[in-house]
Amino acid sequence: MFGDMPMIDITYPAGSISAEQRQALANEITTALLRAERAPDTEFFRSITWAIVHELPAEHVFAAGQPVQAPIVRVEATTPEGALSDRRRAEFVESATKAVREAFGIAEKETLTRVWVTHREIAEGSWGAGGQIIHFAQLREMADAARAEEGAAV
Numbered sequence: 001m002f003g004d005m006p007m008i009d010i011t012y013p014a015g016s017i018s019a020e021q022r023q024a025l026a027n028e029i030t031t032a033l034l035r036a037e038r039a040p041d042t043e044f045f046r047s048i049t050w051a052i053v054h055e056l057p058a059e060h061v062f063a064a065g066q067p068v069q070a071p072i073v074r075v076e077a078t079t080p081e082g083a084l085s086d087r088r089r090a091e092f093v094e095s096a097t098k099a100v101r102e103a104f105g106i107a108e109k110e111t112l113t114r115v116w117v118t119h120r121e122i123a124e125g126s127w128g129a130g131g132q133i134i135h136f137a138q139l140r141e142m143a144d145a146a147r148a149e150e151g152a153a154v
Helices: 019-037 043-047 086-104 108-114 136-153
Strands: 007-013 050-056 073-080 115-122
Touching: 007 019, 019 043, 019 050, 019 073, 019 086, 073 086, 086 108, 086 115, 108 115
Parallel strands: 007 050, 073 115
Antiparallel strands: 007 073
């Protein structure tokens, strides 16, 4: 019924990591965003959390106007307005940065110049899926129902 929320875009120079590392990274960042949102980590909520990887030709990635010598990585999360508090956004940034560092072998001291994590919020009433506007309250209701279902199953 619902689609594309939240979304994660991961951008880096092609050939920087293997296909297996790419899939593991997408999975780790998906998990990090679900945790930060306090959304249930269920098949349904994973299915509406999209991770889109943008592997750009290495010669198309620049820093200081020059092609990069070592991979730089941008992670951009897009969520409905109100999904992440400042504390939860910081939690996501920390987790996503760690996942990128591990996948790309980036030293912690290099993260400032090689790993950027940004977050965008979509204003309430500005996200549509399945031909209709999706409201954040609907997602909260679905999350609460999923948690109640998990509790009943235990």
